[in-house]
Amino acid sequence: MSLIRSYIKLTRKVSWADILILISISAVLYGVIHFGENFKAEFKPLTEIDLSPLALPEYSFFSLVRGFAAYAISLLFTLVYGYIAAYNRRAEKIMVPFLDILQSIPVLGFLPGLVIALIAVFPHSNIGLELAAILMIFTGQVWNMTFSFYRSLQSIPNELREAAKVYRLNWWRRFTKLELPYSTMGLVWNSMMSMAGGWFFLTISEAFIIGDKDFRLPGIGSYMSAAIHDGNVPAMIYAVIAMSLMIITVDQLLWKPLVMWAQKFKFEETEAAIVPKSKVLDILRSSHIILFVREKIIIPVINFLKPLATYTKNKIDNSEKRVAVFQKIFKSVVGWMFKLIFLSAALYGSYKLLGLLISVNIDEWKTIGVDLFLTFLRVCAAVVIGSLWTIPAGVAIGMNPRLSKIFQPVIQVVASFPAPMLFPIVLLILMKLGGSIEYGSILLMMLGTQWYILFNVIAGAMAIPSDLREAASINRLSKFMKWKRLILPGIFPSLVTGWVTATGGAWNASIVAEYVHFGNDVLAATGLGAKITLATDVANFGVLAASVIAMSTTVVLINRFFWKKLYVLAEEKYSLTK
Amino acid sequence: MANNQINTNIPISELRNILMHFDLPSGVGLTVLEDISMSVNSGEILAVLGPSGCGKSTLMRVLTGLIKPTHGEVFVHGEALKGIHPSAAIVFQNFALYPWLTVSENIAMGLESAKVEPDLIKEKVGKVIDIVGLEGFEDVYPKELSGGMKQRVGIARALAVQPELLCMDEPFSGLDVLTAENLRSEVLNLWLDHKVDIKTIFFVTHNISEAVFLANRIVVLSANPGKLRVVINNDIPFPRDYRSSEFLSMVDRIHEIITSAILPDEVITPEMEKMTQRVEALPNATVGEIVGLLEILDDHKGQIDIF
Numbered sequence: 001m002s003l004i005r006s007y008i009k010l011t012r013k014v015s016w017a018d019i020l021i022l023i024s025i026s027a028v029l030y031g032v033i034h035f036g037e038n039f040k041a042e043f044k045p046l047t048e049i050d051l052s053p054l055a056l057p058e059y060s061f062f063s064l065v066r067g068f069a070a071y072a073i074s075l076l077f078t079l080v081y082g083y084i085a086a087y088n089r090r091a092e093k094i095m096v097p098f099l100d101i102l103q104s105i106p107v108l109g110f111l112p113g114l115v116i117a118l119i120a121v122f123p124h125s126n127i128g129l130e131l132a133a134i135l136m137i138f139t140g141q142v143w144n145m146t147f148s149f150y151r152s153l154q155s156i157p158n159e160l161r162e163a164a165k166v167y168r169l170n171w172w173r174r175f176t177k178l179e180l181p182y183s184t185m186g187l188v189w190n191s192m193m194s195m196a197g198g199w200f201f202l203t204i205s206e207a208f209i210i211g212d213k214d215f216r217l218p219g220i221g222s223y224m225s226a227a228i229h230d231g232n233v234p235a236m237i238y239a240v241i242a243m244s245l246m247i248i249t250v251d252q253l254l255w256k257p258l259v260m261w262a263q264k265f266k267f268e269e270t271e272a273a274i275v276p277k278s279k280v281l282d283i284l285r286s287s288h289i290i291l292f293v294r295e296k297i298i299i300p301v302i303n304f305l306k307p308l309a310t311y312t313k314n315k316i317d318n319s320e321k322r323v324a325v326f327q328k329i330f331k332s333v334v335g336w337m338f339k340l341i342f343l344s345a346a347l348y349g350s351y352k353l354l355g356l357l358i359s360v361n362i363d364e365w366k367t368i369g370v371d372l373f374l375t376f377l378r379v380c381a382a383v384v385i386g387s388l389w390t391i392p393a394g395v396a397i398g399m400n401p402r403l404s405k406i407f408q409p410v411i412q413v414v415a416s417f418p419a420p421m422l423f424p425i426v427l428l429i430l431m432k433l434g435g436s437i438e439y440g441s442i443l444l445m446m447l448g449t450q451w452y453i454l455f456n457v458i459a460g461a462m463a464i465p466s467d468l469r470e471a472a473s474i475n476r477l478s479k480f481m482k483w484k485r486l487i488l489p490g491i492f493p494s495l496v497t498g499w500v501t502a503t504g505g506a507w508n509a510s511i512v513a514e515y516v517h518f519g520n521d522v523l524a525a526t527g528l529g530a531k532i533t534l535a536t537d538v539a540n541f542g543v544l545a546a547s548v549i550a551m552s553t554t555v556v557l558i559n560r561f562f563w564k565k566l567y568v569l570a571e572e573k574y575s576l577t578k
Numbered sequence: 579m580a581n582n583q584i585n586t587n588i589p590i591s592e593l594r595n596i597l598m599h600f601d602l603p604s605g606v607g608l609t610v611l612e613d614i615s616m617s618v619n620s621g622e623i624l625a626v627l628g629p630s631g632c633g634k635s636t637l638m639r640v641l642t643g644l645i646k647p648t649h650g651e652v653f654v655h656g657e658a659l660k661g662i663h664p665s666a667a668i669v670f671q672n673f674a675l676y677p678w679l680t681v682s683e684n685i686a687m688g689l690e691s692a693k694v695e696p697d698l699i700k701e702k703v704g705k706v707i708d709i710v711g712l713e714g715f716e717d718v719y720p721k722e723l724s725g726g727m728k729q730r731v732g733i734a735r736a737l738a739v740q741p742e743l744l745c746m747d748e749p750f751s752g753l754d755v756l757t758a759e760n761l762r763s764e765v766l767n768l769w770l771d772h773k774v775d776i777k778t779i780f781f782v783t784h785n786i787s788e789a790v791f792l793a794n795r796i797v798v799l800s801a802n803p804g805k806l807r808v809v810i811n812n813d814i815p816f817p818r819d820y821r822s823s824e825f826l827s828m829v830d831r832i833h834e835i836i837t838s839a840i841l842p843d844e845v846i847t848p849e850m851e852k853m854t855q856r857v858e859a860l861p862n863a864t865v866g867e868i869v870g871l872l873e874i875l876d877d878h879k880g881q882i883d884i885f
Contacts, residue, residue, distance in 0.1 A: 159674035162644050166668045167688035167739070177687075181678040264719075265678045 021098045027349020029110065029545060030356065049216060049226035053238045056223065060246050063206065063219040066130070067198050070137035074194060077142050082149035096150070103143030104504050104555050108204065108511040109548035111136055112536035115208055115215060129217050133205040140201035141194035148190040152183035184265040192255045196416035199247070200448060203418040204512055209537065220246070221421070228424045228518065236425060247416045353545060360542045368531065368550050375514065375527040376554070379506040381442045383499060386450035391495070394454050395487055398461025408458065415451035420512050422447060427516055427523060437516070437523045444513035449505035453498040460494030461487070493570035500563045507555050588656050589617035590743055590778050591641055596650035598636055609803040610636050611647070616797060616806065618743065623769065623779040625793035627786065629836065633804030634782040635747050641780065642666045642745055667736035669746040673728045675720040681731050682707070682716045688739035706734040709773055726757035733765065737774050746781035750788065766792055770816055790828050791818050798835055808835055
């Protein structure tokens, strides 16, 4: 899991690219909100959710399809975006900070606008809602995958690249024989993480309330929200069980075999001591049907297609030379036109957004400031409290192979469980115990984000070289000294990554954790997350835009000025790989 | 030895006034190679020898067209090189095998690019596997092999494309001493027995005896920036013995060239060396006497006429 570590990279300083990106994001935000403002069309009546447990398999299937549809888009996006970012120097300058900002801003704040916009496009069917859900899941999945692919491409050892050049691999063969295999391990791990993140967004976007309008898609998330609305406790339990079963099934049938298969692409000269095992892959590998399909169908088809591919490639090669000059001119003209259009659209959008923001009065801005601060405190509290138990637990698991063998798969499944589904249940218990949502929301935020810290601490503890541990034992370090001299410095780089991811997740979670629909009631804490959700509920788009921008800017600034410093420290002082 | 006599007038490859300059991220420029001109002739084994960081690997990459020099030109058969060298293969220091491809798939890499018929690829791969001694390992993945076996795959992959120019970048430095010695002799025997149709071997090393053992011609580079210091013809007949006196004296000579700070203007011959080695011995004296002499010297402000 240490693979995740290196992919989150903070750009060195705030550059002109950042500003350009902020402008264009503002423009998108304006466009989305503008759509929402004009939205008056009738829409399809509320989808009725059948609360019988027999309906759950079908609902789970729908949710699963949504998750994988979004995943397919994420993968495609990742391959294209990552490839361009890694190989086009000029594009890289914009694309990487763009990715960095997008992965750190709370995209949930964009959900209401997006839902409304897409429903406006498809007023009489569920297509708009479906698209919005899939897009939301996509935004929850894609960033870390893209970063992973981009980083992998960049870290391909020079000698392997040179071998590809000297032995004249063409573009396609270089992609399939070198670049894709080299990135596979990282992509598979990150896909797994992404699917977990995707479930979080799925449950939220399947059942979504704006004003008095209740948007529902048939799925496991809406089943849960209907169950909560009706106060139907057995149905809530069924939903939780169904979700867990779905996650475990996907884990066993898809991720485990994939991870094991990906071992083949591990770039290590020596064989690893512990090889992940998967029963499903064993079955697939020993299956005669699969063998038959591979030998008699897939390979012949590929062999048939190969000459075709080289033929067209040759043709392209020849014509390329002829039109090279023309192409160059054409490219630069189109490039400038594209830039001009992009820039003017971005500027127009941000100008309009500015108008929307000006409509928000001073007092409102003041409360946004106060709420921002309160949510900031909650985010900090969630990360600190989360760290208090995950660091010792993670170290214990990571340093003990037997424990990690037992716990890692369990934690993986637990962490994939979408926390928002549990919010009402947790709140219910909390209320009974006399708590309030002001503090309870911290717990809700933790529910979704502490896993990032735990995973990274486990990975960090596992990566501490055994000779360092032996040196600590032979020098008889006391428990305290062992933590101070060995463990904390050893896990520090991974811990920082965990913290960054957890904080980002906590900001995002605040939008759903500070404002929870509960039956016909609403429990709301004072905070910016609640403000965003409330502004959505009452369709106050000025405040919505102001809040989302305030939150996004804060997150980006904290990343640039706080986490960046810790990253540099971790890289320079505590890196074990140097 | 017959190999070295096929010399034609036009060298296989030629470097002219190569200058390689890198801009470091810190903003400081770094000149790695400066004003290097040399030719690579048909029928020879040419070694580029130098301390680490002298730019020998960079030189090899310039020669094969993997990187473009900042200044200067590369010629192949008298024509300026554009892109990758049309008939060169490289054996890499860290093998550069693709871990997800089997031994035969790795070896077939270059052949597949050349659009060789699948049957012919099979035949050619089988032949080189036979030559380098990898029988039985065809379908094994590189990570299951030892370092020496991995480099055999690297060599096989290079031989498979039947290159005119075989380049090796510190090919044996990643191996343990005995394996390296073994593989070195095997490569030499392939060359001497004409088992492979390569016209030239160009290799880069920091190991003096490796250069003396294999090469007909040794190019010594100095470091910071890498400059051509001296070119030595090595006519010791094959098979060479690491312990023979001519082998050892050649190694000593090169060692001296590398460690001496002065840049020799011409090729040093053994006769010249004997002349410079005459040094007047110090007379026997105790420490006290030396200290006394120093004190007297000091009293006379550092100069005294004792005769």
